[in-house]
Amino acid sequence: MLVKHADHPIKCTSRGTGKEFNLACFVCGGERTLRENVSFFVSSRQEGECAEALFKLGARLDYREFEPDWIQVKVGACAKHIANLDCLHSQLTKHKHITAEIVDGSIEKKEKRDAHPTKME
Secondary structure: OOOOOOOOOEEOEEEEEEEEEEEEEOOOEEEEEEEEEEEEEEOOHHHHHHHHHOOOOOEEEEOOOOOOOOEEEEEEEOHHHHHHHHHHHHHHHHHOEEOHHHHHHHHHHHHHHHHOOOOOO
16 A cells, blocks of 8 residues: 655554564664554554654554554654654644654754753763
8 A cells, every 4th residue: 555644744642652562763773673662543544554654764553453443653762762752752742643843853853962962061
């Protein structure tokens, strides 16, 4: 199935943070392994596929035929990018939707801070 990127916000409800197997990091990729993650519910498989496509790395649609009303997108982060994952969770909780801007902003948040570290005194 061809997945079109969402051209509108996708309504979602964050399930919160946890751990999940078989995820790469949504910031740097890396090995697919047990990762810290944020899961969020969407209302349809199509919306889940669109939400998953917003992430270049580290997201996986969890759709189960026997649970068609519990559609989740799971997003992983490595130990180095937990702050990015926290930013993503915060934005999902605040806005109750996902967009490319939210994904990109969450990826860039820590990288910008790392590029210009504050001096420790």
